[in-house]
Structure formats: structure tokens, C-alpha cells
Amino acid sequence: MSITLGEKFKLIRETFGLSQVKFAEKLEISLSSYKKYESGFQEVGRPALQKVASDPDCVKYALWLVADITNPEAGQIAPGDTEPEQAKVAAQLKQEEYEAQAAKVLTDALMMFCYLDWFTPNKDKMNFDDCAKLLLKDLQPVINQRFETNQKIQAIKSA
Known part of the structure; x- marks a missing residue:
């Protein structure tokens, strides 16, 4: 109304x-x-x-x-809505949490791959955490695209 x-x-x-x-x-x-x-x-x-x-x-x-x-x-809101700057800060915190969790999962996966002897890390050049961050950087566009596609599908279904 x-x-x-x-x-x-x-x-x-x-x-x-x-x-x-x-x-x-x-x-x-x-x-x-x-x-x-x-x-x-x-x-x-x-x-x-x-x-x-x-x-x-x-x-x-x-x-x-x-x-x-x-x-x-x-930046277009209604009275009582969260200010865009505040929303950006909250979203940034969520993004940092996401990146930390994703890096941990990737680190665990890399350790499992080493345990299975699928590859042997060169610990002098890079540690698992750095490798996980690099993987996340490369995977992020694919993850974002999948998320946006899912949002579009949900919007179509709810229309």
C-alpha cells in the first residue's frame, strides 16, 4: 500500500x-x-x-x-533504511569474513591434496595460506557469476 x-x-x-x-x-x-x-x-x-x-x-x-x-x-533509500555508507561497511565486513572462510577451506583442500600425494608444495616459495588466497582471487569471478545467475533465476521464479 x-x-x-x-x-x-x-x-x-x-x-x-x-x-x-x-x-x-x-x-x-x-x-x-x-x-x-x-x-x-x-x-x-x-x-x-x-x-x-x-x-x-x-x-x-x-x-x-x-x-x-x-x-x-x-544511494537511494527510504527514511529509516540503513545509510549506503553504513551498508557498504557492513558488506565489507561480510566480504572479509567470506574471504577468511574461503581461504581456510582452500587451505584445507590443498593440505588434503598434498596428503593424497597429488602435488608437493615448495614451502620455500609459498605457504598454503598464500596459495589459498591466490586460488580465491582466481575463483572469485566464477563464484560471483554463479551467484548472480542464481539471483536472476530466483527473481524470474518469484515474478
């Missing part, structure tokens, strides 16, 4: 912790018009919508404001 533009204006305003007076001043919209937008007594027109969507602090809400969708990767 979609909410009105006036209700969206209110959510954005509340996200910044501003009063109606301060938010209307910030956007250079008359206070009486702004109050009518929020209360639903007046439809939001293009000039007011454009002022909110193009405001430097509010531009991150523009896609949600106009189309009811978000795209965090592009």
Missing part, C-alpha cells in the same frame, strides 16, 4: 528531526502549503516535489519519493 507524497514528506522531515516550520524554511516552501501537504488537504505539486527531491540532504530519498522503490547500491 502506497502512502501519499504528503505522508512521505512527513517521514523525511521526521528523519531529520525538524519541525514543520524548519523543514518548510529549509525547502523554501510556504508553511501553510507545507502543512496542507502533510495533512492531506492539498496535493503536492511538481515544484514542491522537486524542491524536496533535489535538496542535498533529501536527494537520497528521491527515488523512493517518486517511484516507491529504493536502490541502496545507488
Whole structure:
């Protein structure tokens, strides 16, 4: 269920912790018009919508404001969503955890290959951890492609 533009204006305003007076001043919209937008007594027109969507602090809400969708990767969120910078930090931590786990699994596999006498490592030149990191670097594009393909298949199935 979609909410009105006036209700969206209110959510954005509340996200910044501003009063109606301060938010209307910030956007250079008359206070009486702004109050009518929020209360639903007046439809939001293009000039007011454009002022909110193009405001430097509010531009991150523009896609949600106009189309009811978000795209965090592009910096387009809804009020209450995680800020893109915070999401990137969280994703980076997850990536580091993934790389550590993958390197451990690859190291274990290499040790098993040595145990099976499939190859003999040259410990003077490289250790198992370095070898695992190199393997992960080469395998990562293949893993990413498989993951993206699976996501596309799931999107098609759910549509």
C-alpha cells in the first residue's frame, strides 16, 4: 500500500528531526502549503516535489519519493533504511569474513591434496595460506557469476 507524497514528506522531515516550520524554511516552501501537504488537504505539486527531491540532504530519498522503490547500491533509500555508507561497511565486513572462510577451506583442500600425494608444495616459495588466497582471487569471478545467475533465476521464479 502506497502512502501519499504528503505522508512521505512527513517521514523525511521526521528523519531529520525538524519541525514543520524548519523543514518548510529549509525547502523554501510556504508553511501553510507545507502543512496542507502533510495533512492531506492539498496535493503536492511538481515544484514542491522537486524542491524536496533535489535538496542535498533529501536527494537520497528521491527515488523512493517518486517511484516507491529504493536502490541502496545507488544511494537511494527510504527514511529509516540503513545509510549506503553504513551498508557498504557492513558488506565489507561480510566480504572479509567470506574471504577468511574461503581461504581456510582452500587451505584445507590443498593440505588434503598434498596428503593424497597429488602435488608437493615448495614451502620455500609459498605457504598454503598464500596459495589459498591466490586460488580465491582466481575463483572469485566464477563464484560471483554463479551467484548472480542464481539471483536472476530466483527473481524470474518469484515474478
